[in-house]
Amino acid sequence: MGDITVRVNGTQHSLDVDSRMSLLDLLRERLGLTGTKKGCDHGQCGACTVLIDGRRAVSCLALAVAHDGTDVTTVEGLAGDGELHPLQAAFIERDAFQCGYCTPGQLCSAAGMLGEAGPSAVTEDLADDPALTAAEIRERMSGNLCRCGAYVNIVAAIGDVAAAGGAGAPEDTGAAAGSGAAW
Amino acid sequence: MRPFEYARARDADDAVAQFRAGAMYLGGGTNLVDLMRLGVAEPDYLVDVSRLGGDRIEPSGDGLLIGAAVRNSDLAAHPVVRERYPMLVRAVLAGASGQVRNMATVGGNLLQRTRCPYFQDVSKPCNKRQPGSGCPAVAGDHRNLAILGHSAGLNAAAQCVATHPSDMAVALAALDAQVRVTGPDGSRVVLMPGLHRLPGDEPDRDTVLRPGDLITAVELPPPPPGRSTYRKVRERASFAFALVSLAAALDVAGDGTVRGCRLALGGVAHLPWRAARAERALTGAAATADEFTRAADAELAEAQPGWPPRRSPSMPRT
Numbered sequence: 046m047g048d049i050t051v052r053v054n055g056t057q058h059s060l061d062v063d064s065r066m067s068l069l070d071l072l073r074e075r076l077g078l079t080g081t082k083k084g085c086d087h088g089q090c091g092a093c094t095v096l097i098d099g100r101r102a103v104s105c106l107a108l109a110v111a112h113d114g115t116d117v118t119t120v121e122g123l124a125g126d127g128e129l130h131p132l133q134a135a136f137i138e139r140d141a142f143q144c145g146y147c148t149p150g151q152l153c154s155a156a157g158m159l160g161e162a163g164p165s166a167v168t169e170d171l172a173d174d175p176a177l178t179a180a181e182i183r184e185r186m187s188g189n190l191c192r193c194g195a196y197v198n199i200v201a202a203i204g205d206v207a208a209a210g211g212a213g214a215p216e217d218t219g220a221a222a223g224s225g226a227a228w
Numbered sequence: 229m230r231p232f233e234y235a236r237a238r239d240a241d242d243a244v245a246q247f248r249a250g251a252m253y254l255g256g257g258t259n260l261v262d263l264m265r266l267g268v269a270e271p272d273y274l275v276d277v278s279r280l281g282g283d284r285i286e287p288s289g290d291g292l293l294i295g296a297a298v299r300n301s302d303l304a305a306h307p308v309v310r311e312r313y314p315m316l317v318r319a320v321l322a323g324a325s326g327q328v329r330n331m332a333t334v335g336g337n338l339l340q341r342t343r344c345p346y347f348q349d350v351s352k353p354c355n356k357r358q359p360g361s362g363c364p365a366v367a368g369d370h371r372n373l374a375i376l377g378h379s380a381g382l383n384a385a386a387q388c389v390a391t392h393p394s395d396m397a398v399a400l401a402a403l404d405a406q407v408r409v410t411g412p413d414g415s416r417v418v419l420m421p422g423l424h425r426l427p428g429d430e431p432d433r434d435t436v437l438r439p440g441d442l443i444t445a446v447e448l449p450p451p452p453p454g455r456s457t458y459r460k461v462r463e464r465a466s467f468a469f470a471l472v473s474l475a476a477a478l479d480v481a482g483d484g485t486v487r488g489c490r491l492a493l494g495g496v497a498h499l500p501w502r503a504a505r506a507e508r509a510l511t512g513a514a515a516t517a518d519e520f521t522r523a524a525d526a527e528l529a530e531a532q533p534g535w536p537p538r539r540s541p542s543m544p545r546t
Contacts, residue, residue: 047234063231064231064232064233064234064274065229065231065232065264067261086265087262087265088258088262088327088328089467091325091327094327100301100330101326101327101330102327102330102331103258103327103328103331106257106258106261106262106328106331107257107261107331108234108254108257108261108274110234111234111236111254111257111276111278113236154326154327157326157327157330158326161301161305161326162305163301163304163305163310164304164305164310164317164321165321166318166321166322166466171310171311171314171317171318172310172311183465183466184465184466185326186326187325187326187465187466187467188324188325188326188327188328188467189325
């Protein structure tokens with residue numbers, strides 16, 4: 046057992062946790078934040094993706110006890126002041142889901158991804174911080190599986206937000222979504 | 229998951245002092261936590277070394293010193309690494325997913341365990357997980373396992389065709405990286421690819437490290453002359469382990485001959501496989517497709533895919 050303090054979606058929580066508890070189970074079972082989904086529980090599907098200190102991570106492989114003092118954003122914390130995050134608006138606009146189970150992970154992953162610098166495995170020139178083409182988005186989002194196969198619209202939705210210059214951080218909810226760019 | 233105690237180390241010396249029998253070091257947890265959930269790893273004490281301050285990348289002579297706690301994504305995004313060590317950047321970016329690279333550390337990447345399906349399934353025998361229990365992979369699902377340096381030809385209690393899964397380690401092997409280690413017996417440096425070992429008759433030992441040893445940093449010498457890159461073949465376009473991968477640096481003279489080269493293979497052996505035969509075959513040869521093929525054939529002359537050994541039909545070349 047261990048005492049930890051985590052800030053989740055702006056609210057500080059002090060909890061006594063079993064050392065075996067994942068951050069995912071802490072969010073769902075202890076804090077009642079069931080937006081974050083448990084898919085494979087092995088880091089392979091991305092359904093449990095959250096932002097830890099602003100960086101996307103799979104919460105199933107994060108031991109809660111090892112994340113004392115961190116700042117966590119879940120899908121519940123993406124929207125601000127009753128307004129959808131640009132990614133959420135774009136997912137609705139583009140119909141970027143079917144069953145919706147992977148969607149919270151897709152949203153958090155995309156929010157983290159939009160703020161990441163540097164090349165990806167498909168970037169030609171490593172000196173580049175390349176534009177987020179469909180190929181770049183597919184590669185950078187490969188940690189999020191969608192068993193319904195809604196990838197085409199997911200890529201389009203994320204592409205819209207990227208083209209509109211929408212950064213992923215939750216504070217940036219003012220940015221307009223949906224440029225209508227063809228993907 | 230078996231219950232365990234957790235402690236956060238203050239620094240490397242504190243981590244080593246806290247280590248005891250049954251303990252393991254915790255970095256990003258992307259492999260260890262999964263193995264604990266699977267019942268493959270059962271530490272009763274975790275010493276968290278992910279926040280020791282070893283998360284910097286700094287110049288070291290003409291090379292670069294990379295702290296063991298540097299996250300994989302930060303290594304791949306670092307401007308100096310991108311400019312001077314493209315092979316390493318390509319290798320890191322070829323591994324895992326964006327989320328996992330954000331969590332995984334350089335030290336943990338080197339010490340991740342094989343993804344052999346039998347190793348990860350506690351209901352199956354496995355000489356690596358449970359020494360002496362046997363190796364179902366030798367006659368089973370081994371299409372992405374070892375073809376070089378394995379121990380399938382030894383007795384049943386020693387057989388192992390596991391591969392080391394890291395992409396980053398393949399590039400580090402080609403770059404002659406030095407791994408800095410601190411342990412109960414003091415500090416030392418291990419030259420890649422010598423950190424990892426062939427299974428021999430001790431397939432449970434992945435590396436030459438001893439209990440309590442902690443990787444604190446990886447030092448890169450100046451990059452080899454010429455151009456370099458990393459190529460990976462896998463069963464889907466992204467987020468999959470290698471069927472085979474290659475870290476290559478090639479220095480071609482003005483007359484088209486190879487002045488020097490570094491070649492290392494991933495996904496084919498229990499360790500990142502430095503292809504010394506291919507390097508010898510290619511050095512001084514013309515930089516042509518025919519000579520590249522000859523070098524690859526030289527390296528793979530002793531490859532043994534499947535067991536018992538069989539004469540494989542010559543591979544069609546396209």
